[in-house]
Amino acid sequence: MHLPIRLAALMPDTALNSKPPKSIPLLLILVFPCLLQMLTTVGVIGLLSLQNQQTNDLDHTLITLMLCLLSVSVTLAMVLYLSRKLAGPILRLSEASRRIAQGECQLVDVGRVEELAVLAKSFNQMSQEIQQSRRKLEDYSQSLEQKVRERTEALEQEIQRCTAIEVVLHEANQELERLAFMDGLTQVANRRHFDDRLNQEWWRLKRKQAPLSIILCDIDFFKQYNDTYGHQAGDECLRRVANALIKAAARPADLVARYGGEEFALILPDTPALGAIQVARKIQTVIRQLQIPHQGSAVSPYVTLSVGIASTVPHSSSSLNQLIQSADSALYRAKSRGRNCTVINRLSLGECDLRLA
Structure with a gap:
């Protein structure tokens, strides 16, 4: 449900504001089998209406069956053509989406179907942008890790330095306390x-x-x-x-x-x-x-x-x-x-x- 919105956001402005193409092959592919079936049906009905005027019922039936077979054959051919034109590109888009989800940059070629070509163009642009974003994120992550590592090393050195200073101060305080409570000549209490x-x-x-x-x-x-x-x-x-x-x-x-x-x-x-x-x-x-x-x-x-x-x-x-x-x-x-x-x-x-x- 969210795919059209995402694609629309990623599509270039020229693609969104351009005029519709003059020819729409995908629409014709979808409408043509229906029109052919309607014409076949009309032909069959016309032939049946002429049945009363012809005497040879056997010829009439053969013609009707031939027209029905022709209509079914054409319909099957169009379905196969539609499968090649639509199912293949859609499966390639699905496979590309799966690979993108796994972190790969995948471009898709959907042929010459104009609507799918626009969709594939937006999809490829989205794939490239995702890949660029991932690269930037990886670079930023590596840079951040390097900075954290350097900062950690600096803090460890600072802690070691402070620890060494604390040890020296502790020893100095002990010595001062000893000197404050001890006679310098005889080394007994003062x-x-x-x-x-x-x-x-x-x-x-x-x-x-x-x-x-x-x-x-x-x-x-x-x-x-x-x-x-x-x-x-x-x-x-x-x-x-x-x-x-x-x-x-x-x-x-x-x-x-x-x-x-x-x-x-x-x-x-x-x-x-x-x-x-x-x-x-x-x-x-x-x-x-x-x-x-x-x-x-x-x-x-x-x-x-x-x-x-x-x-x-x-x-x-x-x-x-x-x-x-x-x-x-x-x-x-x-x-x-x-x-x-x-x-x-x-x-x-x-x-x-x-x-x-």
């Missing part, structure tokens, strides 16, 4: 990290009602060490002492920090006073085993430490500042009592002097 961690442990252990101990250590006569051996040797001494403290406080939860100058601090979570004393004794033992020469010391030919310990169970009536002041007070008393010793100050039990030989 004062800032110590304060943050001590505050976290205070509140955690307050909720848990578990003991918290801190240790403050000071290198005895360190100014005289620098004056005797130089600042580079003093820096190396600080690094060796820091490593000794790390060995003494071996638990993952323990923290060793440089508190300032030649002073170090240790945080010992979940550690009562007796545990802190054991760690202090281990520190003194490791430092003594290092045997770092110290000619400027008044208490030993080797580097020694003064140690102050404070231990408590955080509760509402105590504060973090009290714990730090208690450890600092114990360290001051260790220095005032001759250095190279350990003093523990438990907030509830007072001070205890643990001098180590």
Whole structure:
């Protein structure tokens, strides 16, 4: 039903606006058999009317049969001719339509029947336009696929670049965070990290009602060490002492920090006073085993430490500042009592002097 509309749309303007042809063979082919049959019928009727006037009925019947056979023969001939002129081109148009549907460009020759020739011309034009449209569509599809492929590759490269930048930034942030919380000389935690961690442990252990101990250590006569051996040797001494403290406080939860100058601090979570004393004794033992020469010391030919310990169970009536002041007070008393010793100050039990030989 939609074929005439499509063909009309595809037909050139000259074909649509041209005058009808002077001869119409297809119409004559369709009308001629009917006219011939009518003439034969009229002839038969005329012969039958003459039957009353002729006496020879046998001749009359033979003539009638001959005319009927002639009419049928002519009709069959015209039908065969019509089949050759119409059925063949129509079948070729149908086959061409099927091939076009499969993607092939198919042109059709329908002979000299003018109406079918016009139809075939429009059909061939439509076939060519479809083929051109398909080629343009294929070219556009290939161009689009190429652009998508190039864009995808560009995006993948951009993603890889961004991923590499993120890795570098992550490593840089980790390094900055490490530098922000680590002492550059001794590679232990700095004062800032110590304060943050001590505050976290205070509140955690307050909720848990578990003991918290801190240790403050000071290198005895360190100014005289620098004056005797130089600042580079003093820096190396600080690094060796820091490593000794790390060995003494071996638990993952323990923290060793440089508190300032030649002073170090240790945080010992979940550690009562007796545990802190054991760690202090281990520190003194490791430092003594290092045997770092110290000619400027008044208490030993080797580097020694003064140690102050404070231990408590955080509760509402105590504060973090009290714990730090208690450890600092114990360290001051260790220095005032001759250095190279350990003093523990438990907030509830007072001070205890643990001098180590």
